[in-house]
Amino acid sequence: MPVIDCLQYANWSESIFRQMRAGGVDAVHVTIAYHENFRETVLNIEKWNRWFEQFPQLIFHGRSGDDVRKAEAEGRTAIFFGFQNPSPIEDDIGLVEICHTLGARFMQLTYNNQSLLATGCYEAEDTGITRMGRQVIAEMNRVGMVIDMSHSAERSTLEAIEQSSRPIAITHANPHWWHPALRNKSDTVLRVLTSSGGMLGFSLYPHHLKDGSACTLESFTTMIAEAASRYGAENLGLGSDLCQDQPDTVVTWMRNGRWTRQTDYGEGSANNAGFPPQPAWFNDNRDFANIRDGLAARGFSPSEIDGLMGGNWLRFFDDSFGPAA
Amino acid sequence: MPVIDCLQYANWSESIFRQMRAGGVDAVHVTIAYHENFRETVLNIEKWNRWFEQFPQLIFHGRSGDDVRKAEAEGRTAIFFGFQNPSPIEDDIGLVEICHTLGARFMQLTYNNQSLLATGCYEAEDTGITRMGRQVIAEMNRVGMVIDMSHSAERSTLEAIEQSSRPIAITHANPHWWHPALRNKSDTVLRVLTSSGGMLGFSLYPHHLKDGSACTLESFTTMIAEAASRYGAENLGLGSDLCQDQPDTVVTWMRNGRWTRQTDYGEGSANNAGFPPQPAWFNDNRDFANIRDGLAARGFSPSEIDGLMGGNWLRFFDDSFGPAA
Numbered sequence: 001m002p003v004i005d006c007l008q009y010a011n012w013s014e015s016i017f018r019q020m021r022a023g024g025v026d027a028v029h030v031t032i033a034y035h036e037n038f039r040e041t042v043l044n045i046e047k048w049n050r051w052f053e054q055f056p057q058l059i060f061h062g063r064s065g066d067d068v069r070k071a072e073a074e075g076r077t078a079i080f081f082g083f084q085n086p087s088p089i090e091d092d093i094g095l096v097e098i099c100h101t102l103g104a105r106f107m108q109l110t111y112n113n114q115s116l117l118a119t120g121c122y123e124a125e126d127t128g129i130t131r132m133g134r135q136v137i138a139e140m141n142r143v144g145m146v147i148d149m150s151h152s153a154e155r156s157t158l159e160a161i162e163q164s165s166r167p168i169a170i171t172h173a174n175p176h177w178w179h180p181a182l183r184n185k186s187d188t189v190l191r192v193l194t195s196s197g198g199m200l201g202f203s204l205y206p207h208h209l210k211d212g213s214a215c216t217l218e219s220f221t222t223m224i225a226e227a228a229s230r231y232g233a234e235n236l237g238l239g240s241d242l243c244q245d246q247p248d249t250v251v252t253w254m255r256n257g258r259w260t261r262q263t264d265y266g267e268g269s270a271n272n273a274g275f276p277p278q279p280a281w282f283n284d285n286r287d288f289a290n291i292r293d294g295l296a297a298r299g300f301s302p303s304e305i306d307g308l309m310g311g312n313w314l315r316f317f318d319d320s321f322g323p324a325a
Numbered sequence: 326m327p328v329i330d331c332l333q334y335a336n337w338s339e340s341i342f343r344q345m346r347a348g349g350v351d352a353v354h355v356t357i358a359y360h361e362n363f364r365e366t367v368l369n370i371e372k373w374n375r376w377f378e379q380f381p382q383l384i385f386h387g388r389s390g391d392d393v394r395k396a397e398a399e400g401r402t403a404i405f406f407g408f409q410n411p412s413p414i415e416d417d418i419g420l421v422e423i424c425h426t427l428g429a430r431f432m433q434l435t436y437n438n439q440s441l442l443a444t445g446c447y448e449a450e451d452t453g454i455t456r457m458g459r460q461v462i463a464e465m466n467r468v469g470m471v472i473d474m475s476h477s478a479e480r481s482t483l484e485a486i487e488q489s490s491r492p493i494a495i496t497h498a499n500p501h502w503w504h505p506a507l508r509n510k511s512d513t514v515l516r517v518l519t520s521s522g523g524m525l526g527f528s529l530y531p532h533h534l535k536d537g538s539a540c541t542l543e544s545f546t547t548m549i550a551e552a553a554s555r556y557g558a559e560n561l562g563l564g565s566d567l568c569q570d571q572p573d574t575v576v577t578w579m580r581n582g583r584w585t586r587q588t589d590y591g592e593g594s595a596n597n598a599g600f601p602p603q604p605a606w607f608n609d610n611r612d613f614a615n616i617r618d619g620l621a622a623r624g625f626s627p628s629e630i631d632g633l634m635g636g637n638w639l640r641f642f643d644d645s646f647g648p649a650a
Contacts, residue, residue, distance in 0.1 A: 038364065038367070039363065042423055043417075046423060049422050049423075095367070097374050098370060098371060101427055
């Protein structure tokens, strides 16, 4: 069974690609746009094309579940593109299919703020899915692009699940009942998400962890055990939100894009504005074995562990990335 | 063996797609950009995506030689995208691969004028392939996008053939020795083109025909026979340049884009500015049988006719549209 991490946004380099191989990571969903418009997103894809050309023995562009199997068989890592914001499709619904053709497989309908499609988790009021949002959900369903509500507000998330004809994902967040961060998800959302076939990827970003950077592996796996009992282990996976080797200017960009003149600190604060340190047991792509060991110590069965480490995402990829039946 | 037309730019409609089926046309290389920049070209692809969605029983997006075989087997027409100008890649070589991913399989290095890459056939001086042109030729070779020199000047064409590591095409033009139009090609160019494995598609655009709209089928097929004896029948096919149902404003756009304030009449004139009438024996996609009959009457063998009507292009598609070996 493959190891799949369903969200990373590292400062990509040969060193990180080698760590993916060292950690036996078969597939990674990478963010290629936070606030970029279409043309800027294409420039980011061009950068990835150069990495694919430069490091073909380490990585390649993944487009389907079978590409994960190919990666596993060939000892490489399949890279799947995703957007954290719908900015790449601008106001043009035709760009959904264009972006899918270019390889995008996930798109968040919002990133913290109100978008043209839905409401983000930092807005004071959540008005749910917009007129355009409803159309874009149908188009994403048609072409096989996954709706990701990781940074969306509660009502918008519930409406997206309801309006989508295919299961959606929250690629990187944790349950609010474990750690009541604004970005973590309510029990209601997680029940509706998973009971409709959707997937939750557990985040390892310290602001999403109980006790932050000091979170223990035991606390993390105990939370997963509770989530498995509530939502079914088969609907759960990992979405580490690993932002490795990024300078703090990047988290400022993620939070502020070009939408504000006042600095927004997101989950941080003026005194703690940068990337928080990772927990000791998950620093980079080489540490997935720690999580596997932690799940085993917590009493998960081998087949449950295989599912949590990647098998569940693989099933979801198989069902989600092609055109609607 | 399939029927392939290697250049059309019609005012696309269900009616024309039905005529393609009525004429047994298995594949068409369609122009999707004359002067459009990247974003505008993407909008044109979006239009095609809607047609593919609306008329799946008539057409689909072709990407490989096997898609021609699929079209033939399923009684549909495979549509291959091409650019008549390098404007879609702007000044960004990374857009060659992006456009290939989006389905572009042919790109002219110039359209009449000097471009960033080479010299067009209407310029007073031809300085050959530019610095960027050399790089773009190598990139097109790498990803599998065909260099098309239909509207390019002599020296630029010869240099493109020489610099390209893969055979190139002149998708729509005729021999200058048959009809000395500026757009028709010298014997030298056609010899160098075909002896390097390149393909010539015979144009049915009246300005490229001896006696224009009054050109006879016999004159056309006699020219093909002479071309076959000089260049080998296996390097020849059709590229009708059919601009069906287009208003005359479109030929004005083709000639003038947004590069001039003075009107350029191209192959026409102030008194004859519009699209010329097609010859009686080739009005639209239903008339390919006339050409087949004409070739038979002219004494071509059945296998030569199969090659000229599409088999030769199919071989070229097979060899040209994938990444370099």
